[in-house]
Amino acid sequence: MLVTTPTTTPTTTLRIATAGSVDDGKSTLIGRLLHDTKTVFEDQLQAVVKASRRYGDGETNLALLTDGLRAEREQGITIDVAHRYFATPRRSFIVADTPGHAQYTRNMVTGASTSDVAIVLVDARHGVVDQTRRHAMIAGLLGVDAIVLAVNKMDLVDWNEGDFLSISKEVHEFVDALAHPVPVTAIPISALLGDNVVERSLRSPWYEGPALLEFLEHFETRAHIDRGARVHVQRVIRPQGGPQGDFRGHAGVVAGGWLRIGDEVTVLPSGQTATVAALHRWGAPVHEAGPGHAVVVQLATDIDAARGDVLVAAGGGPVVGADVVVDVCWMVDRKVDAGSRWWFKHGTRTGHAVVTEVQHRVDPTSLDLEHVDALGLNDLGRLRLLLSDSIVADRYHSLPESGRMILVDPADNTTAAAAMVHHVEVAP
Amino acid sequence: MSAVTHTGASSSGAHLDALTDEAITIIREVATECENPVLLFSGGKDSAVLLHLAVLAFAPARLPFPVMHVDTGHNFAEVIEYRDRLVRDWGVRLVVASVQDSIDRGRVVEDAGPRASRNRLQSVTLLDAIAAHGFDAAFGGGRRDEDKARAKERILSFRDRQGRWDPRQQRPEPWALLNPRIRKGEHLRAFPLSNWTELDIWRYIERHGVPLPGIYYSHRRTVVERDGMLLAVGGPVVPEPDETPFVAVVRYRTVGDASCTGAVESEAADVYAVLAEVAAARITERGATRADDTFSESAMEDRKREGYF
Numbered sequence: 028m029l030v031t032t033p034t035t036t037p038t039t040t041l042r043i044a045t046a047g048s049v050d051d052g053k054s055t056l057i058g059r060l061l062h063d064t065k066t067v068f069e070d071q072l073q074a075v076v077k078a079s080r081r082y083g084d085g086e087t088n089l090a091l092l093t094d095g096l097r098a099e100r101e102q103g104i105t106i107d108v109a110h111r112y113f114a115t116p117r118r119s120f121i122v123a124d125t126p127g128h129a130q131y132t133r134n135m136v137t138g139a140s141t142s143d144v145a146i147v148l149v150d151a152r153h154g155v156v157d158q159t160r161r162h163a164m165i166a167g168l169l170g171v172d173a174i175v176l177a178v179n180k181m182d183l184v185d186w187n188e189g190d191f192l193s194i195s196k197e198v199h200e201f202v203d204a205l206a207h208p209v210p211v212t213a214i215p216i217s218a219l220l221g222d223n224v225v226e227r228s229l230r231s232p233w234y235e236g237p238a239l240l241e242f243l244e245h246f247e248t249r250a251h252i253d254r255g256a257r258v259h260v261q262r263v264i265r266p267q268g269g270p271q272g273d274f275r276g277h278a279g280v281v282a283g284g285w286l287r288i289g290d291e292v293t294v295l296p297s298g299q300t301a302t303v304a305a306l307h308r309w310g311a312p313v314h315e316a317g318p319g320h321a322v323v324v325q326l327a328t329d330i331d332a333a334r335g336d337v338l339v340a341a342g343g344g345p346v347v348g349a350d351v352v353v354d355v356c357w358m359v360d361r362k363v364d365a366g367s368r369w370w371f372k373h374g375t376r377t378g379h380a381v382v383t384e385v386q387h388r389v390d391p392t393s394l395d396l397e398h399v400d401a402l403g404l405n406d407l408g409r410l411r412l413l414l415s416d417s418i419v420a421d422r423y424h425s426l427p428e429s430g431r432m433i434l435v436d437p438a439d440n441t442t443a444a445a446a447m448v449h450h451v452e453v454a455p
Numbered sequence: 456m457s458a459v460t461h462t463g464a465s466s467s468g469a470h471l472d473a474l475t476d477e478a479i480t481i482i483r484e485v486a487t488e489c490e491n492p493v494l495l496f497s498g499g500k501d502s503a504v505l506l507h508l509a510v511l512a513f514a515p516a517r518l519p520f521p522v523m524h525v526d527t528g529h530n531f532a533e534v535i536e537y538r539d540r541l542v543r544d545w546g547v548r549l550v551v552a553s554v555q556d557s558i559d560r561g562r563v564v565e566d567a568g569p570r571a572s573r574n575r576l577q578s579v580t581l582l583d584a585i586a587a588h589g590f591d592a593a594f595g596g597g598r599r600d601e602d603k604a605r606a607k608e609r610i611l612s613f614r615d616r617q618g619r620w621d622p623r624q625q626r627p628e629p630w631a632l633l634n635p636r637i638r639k640g641e642h643l644r645a646f647p648l649s650n651w652t653e654l655d656i657w658r659y660i661e662r663h664g665v666p667l668p669g670i671y672y673s674h675r676r677t678v679v680e681r682d683g684m685l686l687a688v689g690g691p692v693v694p695e696p697d698e699t700p701f702v703a704v705v706r707y708r709t710v711g712d713a714s715c716t717g718a719v720e721s722e723a724a725d726v727y728a729v730l731a732e733v734a735a736a737r738i739t740e741r742g743a744t745r746a747d748d749t750f751s752e753s754a755m756e757d758r759k760r761e762g763y764f
Contacts (some may be wrong), residue, residue: 040473043584079488095603096604096622096753098622100752107623109599109649109682110599111600119470134625137609142681261480262483272514280480309511310511310514310515311474319476321480359704381477428697431630431632433629433632435636440636442627442629442634445630
């Protein structure tokens with residue numbers, strides 16, 4: 028018999044992702060952060076010291092703490108995202124160290140999609156490059172709460188304040204011009220030497236802001252605005268026989284608000300309504316459940332709600348439709364054009380999607396919208412889709428959990444795009 | 456600015472709450488999208504937590520899939536007793552895939568010598584069993600903090616018809632929108648504990664009172680010291696002429712094949728003492744206890760490419 032009591036205490040988790048161009052020092056920064064927070068174990072450090080010698084690095088190469096694949100260590104690059112974990116007394120951190128090469132942008136998207144904060148690195152000697160802009164734009168598109176602009180390798184420009192300020196100004200201007208601007212905090216650092224990473228450095232007396240870790244420990248993620256709870260039904264829980272034989276519950280994750288016993292919910296797309304009779308989290312009854320909670324909802328009346336349907340509490344305003352306009356990060360070689368067919372997943376709904384229009388491609392440098400017939404690998408753009416099944420969606424930037432989709436190539440089942448609902452076309 | 460201490464210093468209830476919700480959501484999603492999933496159960500602490508989460512995920516209904524133990528034949532007796540007790544108490548269906556069978560049928564050839572291990576042979580037994588039962592998804596207790604190759608792996612990890620992992624061709628995995636689509640003969644590995652650390656696992660065990668095999672807690676055992684590790688004498692480990700067995704007060708930080716899993720000296724006799732010990736640890740659990748990972752720099756990546764857990 029399993030007995031469990033859900034509990035909550037106020038320590039929070041912050042998810043962060045690195046971004047920026049090749050060799051701007053992303054993996055070194057994460058290595059430095061892990062090392063200086065004493066998260067690196069002795070045997071891991073010994074292994075890195077040994078590997079540094081083997082790969083011919085003069086000093087201990089902290090990037091090897093996250094560049095864990097043989098191909099990465101041999102070439103000295105990051106190919107795929109690595110996830111690492113550390114904690115301070117204030118907070119637990121989940122870190123996604125992402126690749127800088129344009130060809131691995133899809134792996135950067137994977138790492139950044141779940142992050143609260145993106146740390147965009149820039150090499151102080153080279154300044155802002157195309158990949159800096161592309162990654163800042165993706166971070167904005169994915170809706171991170173903040174960008175930390177880490178101007179790295181400041182030791183190689185003699186801690187010149189002017190270089191720092193001009194890079195900072197350029198990034199601020201670029202991010203402010205995005206469709207979804209994000210607050211930017213600029214910090215001058217040396218990931219290699221550890222300046223302004225965990226402790227404030229004496230080498231930058233002109234800089235009065237926080238060290239990187241200090242910023243991350245104190246950063247407040249965007250407060251949840253209660254938009255009305257919704258639960259995308261994953262499956263119906265129905266015990267076969269036994270004392271619980273008449274139990275029927277809907278399993279899913281709460282998004283957008285709080286759900287309480289007695290609340291009235293509408294099942295979409297059907298539109299039937301029912302009252303919440305009981306809620307369970309982790310196998311035990313609870314009175315209420317909030318964003319992120321994995322629950323089972325029992326309804327007072329036996330109505331038809333199956334996988335893919337959404338339980339929406341009063342006040343929730345998702346739109347139901349099959350004609351949707353989405354912003355996409357395109358992640359496969361196969362191009363997407365009007366008439367092409369894909370498989371989609373939105374919430375727990377899956378089906379077929381036909382592209383009815385390629386509306387534009389965004390030039391990641393100038394932010395100009397270009398009219399094109401197709402999007403290709405690593406392109407960012409906007410598509411209109413006709414879905415085989417209606418979805419119950421929100422705009423991605425109002426409620427990401429109900430506004431995100433993936434498109435899958437039916438030919439080989441690879442995930443072809445991260446798609447963010449811009450709006451659902453409603454028939455007049 | 457605040458003092459930074461090791462991971463163990465912060466007790467984070469909300470963090471564990473979020474990890475628990477995430478794991479249950481992944482388990483429900485994969486179990487619902489895939490036709491014939493299985494949960495890989497070694498009797499170790501990670502698979503015990505995984506199974507506990509899986510039971511909670513579908514409560515009050517029964518676990519809708521079986522668990523499978525890949526049995527190397529080199530077991531700790533306590534672990535097998537524990538496995539059988541747990542599946543009985545929790546009402547779970549158990550499938551056993553035996554490495555000895557694979558050896559007997561000539562599917563694998565066992566290394567000879569006192570230091571031979573069956574660890575690597577498990578991959579063939581595992582893949583054969585997945586094919587024989589037609590499993591299309593296998594839940595594993597793997598955690599990204601265990602090893603640098605695991606740190607690169609997706610939550611839903613694709614395996615081709617030969618059961619191979621290709622770390623250079625992983626599917627993108629934006630958000631929590633898992634893509635479970637595969638062709639016949641291919642399969643998926645699902646890692647609901649991807650974002651957990653060793654300390655998170657122990658906090659969960661403490662919070663929910665998850666039963667574990669007794670060897671995770673301090674006890675007296677006859678061991679030999681080999682390559683800096685304490686290996687239990689009896690079973691597959693036979694002392695070499697220059698090794699003198701001695702009795703030590705130990706516990707296990709991981710439980711794997713008895714031939715290559717080392718014990719650590721420890722007085723930690725209950726979950727609270729273990730939590731304190733893990734929080735203060737300066738050596739990773741695999742570094743301290745797994746001979747198989749110290750063979751080469753990319754030992755885990757190489758095994759995973761062959762279909763390992």
